[in-house]
Amino acid sequence: MIADAKANSRTKGQVSGGNESSLKRSRLAPLTAAAWADAIVNFWRSADASSMIDRSQTLDIFDLWPGCGETAWLLMNALHRRLQVFPELAQRLRYLVVAPNRDTLNAIRAQKEFQLWIANESLVPVLWDPDRGEPCLLTPRKRFAWEATNPVVVLANDVWARLDQRLLAVHYGALLEADIGALANKQSDEEEAKLWFPAREQGLPAGLSPLLRECLLRFNSVPLPLPIGAIEMATRVTGLSKRGYLMLASADGTFTEQQMRLQTFPSLVERHRKGEAMPVNFYLLAKYFERLGAAAWQSEAAPGKVIQAVVGTLPRPHRILDPVQASLSNKNCGDAAALLKLARTATGWSRPPSESILALLRSTDFDPEVFVECTGAIMEILKPDTTVDRAPWREALQQIWQRHLPLPGTRPLHRMLAPALMRAGSWGYARSVLQRGLQIHGNDALDFAHLAWCEFRTGRLVEARKWIHRALSMPEKHATVTEVAEKIEDKLQRLHGGWLQTVPSSRMPVICLEPLDMLHAEALHQQYRDPQIAIMTGLPALTTLDATREWVNGHSTDSGRRAYAVMHVDHGFLGYACMAVSGTIAYFCFWIGADYQGLGFAAEIARLTCELGIRQGMTHIYTSAYADNARSLRSLERSGFTRLPIRALPPDHDRIFLFLQGAGAPVLDPEADLIAYYRDEKLPLKFPDRIAVVGRAHSGCHEHAQQNDAARA
Structure with a gap:
């Protein structure tokens, strides 16, 4: 032993x-x-x-x-x-x-x-x-x-x-030995002198005695x-x-x-x-x-x-x-210990620079102990009102967990790491970290509430309700548990079918649509940070979180718009989709967030949104994209849209119009219908003269029709 x-x-x-x-x-x-x-x-x-x-x-x-x-x-x-x-x-x-x-x-x-x-x-x-x-x-x-x-x-x-x-000692040519326990309990210097005796060399491994004799020649009086x-x-x-x-x-x-x-x-x-x-x-x-x-x-x-x-x-x-x-x-x-000491000063940084904390984590090979010391600074960096790039943070936080072996009786690192992962938008990884933490450290109301929040912020409301019920059943009470429970129940009460429902995808089960509300504003603001989204869609710049909240509030309460957050089971908010509805006609708009463009989600988002619209009675759906936005055009065509040959007059001649007709919908002249829509809504786009068309009532489509709505695929 x-x-x-x-x-x-x-x-x-x-x-x-x-x-x-x-x-x-x-x-x-x-x-x-x-x-x-x-x-x-x-x-x-x-x-x-x-x-x-x-x-x-x-x-x-x-x-x-x-x-x-x-x-x-x-x-x-x-x-x-x-x-x-x-x-x-x-x-x-x-x-x-x-x-x-x-x-x-x-x-x-x-x-x-x-x-x-x-x-x-x-x-x-x-x-x-x-x-x-x-x-x-x-x-x-x-x-x-x-x-x-x-x-x-x-x-x-x-x-x-x-x-x-x-414990041996070299003392001016003599090799001595003492019991360190006896030395620790000695009462006087005279007693200490009696505790030392000539060292026993018998029974030592071969080659060790010559080394001890060599020490007699090298040292005067030292412990050995x-x-x-x-x-x-x-x-x-x-x-x-x-x-x-x-x-x-x-x-x-x-x-x-x-x-x-x-x-x-x-x-x-x-x-x-x-x-x-x-x-x-x-x-x-x-x-x-x-x-x-x-x-x-x-x-x-x-x-x-x-x-x-x-x-x-x-x-x-x-x-x-x-x-x-x-x-x-x-x-x-040796840098590991010194860098850990440096990390302990991070809590005193009033405005912690993201790149400095990331560099510190990389320099320590993502040491969990360094993360613990920097947790406050990291949570400050990842505050909702910042547009700091979350991607390197998601990677860094995952690397930290991979260097941690969760063990019973040790510090429950998952309770510090999961909130940081959630702020970084790594909802799926936060979910797995929390579940492993529960397996190791046992049931905890706050862990259940955090799991419920992970499910809630990824469109999995049924699972969220199950976890929050487990949290509420625990004897300990937390304000966080109550707050999460209230938000879940509030959303469930507002989802009563029709346009107001969560819409899962059977073809791509990792995504779903849920009606846009103010709880999406922070994630939308983060994913909207790519300025090309505003440029390619014609939407406002939304450079501050307050501006984003105001915009979300307007779109989520506008009866003429059916606005949706695109949710991913692991990433949370993925993008935005909207139907501007007028009678049985709709104008479709969508964009994919900065972190998730080019990953193959666009066509399914368009297909899923349009299928919902058709189920809700839309017979004809229009959209548009700039002629050089090849990715969006491909995605729209894969989702069932057909290009219309008509072009607007300069300076708006650089956009392509597309059309989707619901199964069993009455046949109409889509070009004439599109022209009538723009004319009746008094929108600025002008089209070449053609056969006069009967005007239609398209109230509520105004903003989307004058924008290039099918955004970054």
Whole structure:
């Protein structure tokens, strides 16, 4: 089991114990995970270039401290991203999560996020008690002993400090030892002097005694923590890796002679009193591995935190270590901690710049901890009245969730991330994040309300009502729950059929139409930010949210217009469609939002809206598009519209008019009807002289007929 950080008694080197220990977290920052993944790939590529890799066999990663699985989650994802360009290595990757008991392994196997990897055996639980036998692989098919068939990567993130350490000291030519627990409880300096005794060298691993004698020559009086548990465990694991290994380790520690000289006895005693382990002596570890013929490199990953890479049991290990060292150096693993500190200042920014926060997230490889610190700033950036481009934010927020392993008893990140995703318009992803959060952390009224809001803002009113009913049934009360419930019920009461209904598409089930109302104004304002929409439709610029709200209010309450929001099951507001109705004649207008143009929605939106109009009694539907708006013209023709040969006189001769007739509708002269409409409404367009036509009453079509209504497809 893990050695108590306060104890000095020897342990045999197990890395995890019972169920409580198995659930301990060992966080590896995403930026560090990316650097480690790069180092691992370069290790294998370098070994492969030297003909040391058998491509028919697995490339194993032996994780000595899987904890809750967070390191495995981050590293596996980082490795898959890195190995996309090296498919010959990717298909042989196998991540071994090692523990001495089944409780730890079962907890990892139960994680939904790991089950696909476990099923295809790219992640395999390994049962191994170093005191009792050899590692045993527990695959879905069978149980069998592990044997290294290629150079192995051994991971010891936050491992060595968990194992036994002895406190030695060099004191003017003498090698002494003391129990740090006794030192922490000493009552006087005289008592402390009696606690030190000559160090015991018998039973030390071969090669360690000469290193200790070397320290007597290099130092005057310094504490000398001896990582005996780390040495024993590393020796055992590397002994199993007969075809070579790369060992990556990280822990609080020292690695230079200067750091060892500056380390004080009181600082070690104070750490012990706080329940912290002694810093790991990576200096001694490096010297020990080098005596065994390995190549070692170590550096400071963060203040007080050391990262060490060791390559051994391979010819020319320094040559293999060089690209590993380059990866760990170039990736600046130490920046993760510094950037996290910088993120903590984001809450004080009065006007947080979007690009700066995004750059910070990218620089930390989308670290969830950085997101937590920046949440307030991000929510400010994504306020409804801003027209900041949401697309990079949707991508960034999704990347953050992909680097988070949701675990019981940990911070419910979904409750911070889902609202940001909703503000970014990533409703489908917010929905999945909330559902996973509920699975891990249990029922919560606010989570149910947020799920209801996701469904409400994506046109799924029936599902929204189900979720809000679950929220209302919970004992805890939230103002948000009440507010969401009121909005859902208000909309449902207004949808009483006819033109006022939600209209799903059977051909494209991800979209639907719902009557436009003020709740769509914020999303409409965001999607309308492309100035070409106003230019191509002739609609107002709507440069402010207030102007947009005023426009939406006018269109949603105008009895002559049947205005609809086009809703997507994952993206929410997609675009706008409208029928300007006069008797049984309608003029059709639509546009697609800035983020969703060119994705194939236009023809179905036109078809769906016109079918609704025909069901509501429209016999003839007109529309128009500029002659150079090829995408809209194609979409309209695919949806059933036919071009009319008639053109308006200059300066309006650059638009194409189209016509759609409902099944069973009376046959009429569409050109004559169109001319009559413009004449009777006293609209500015003029047409060439032709046979006189009977005028029609087309009240309510005025605005749409003088605009180029079929907008960006």
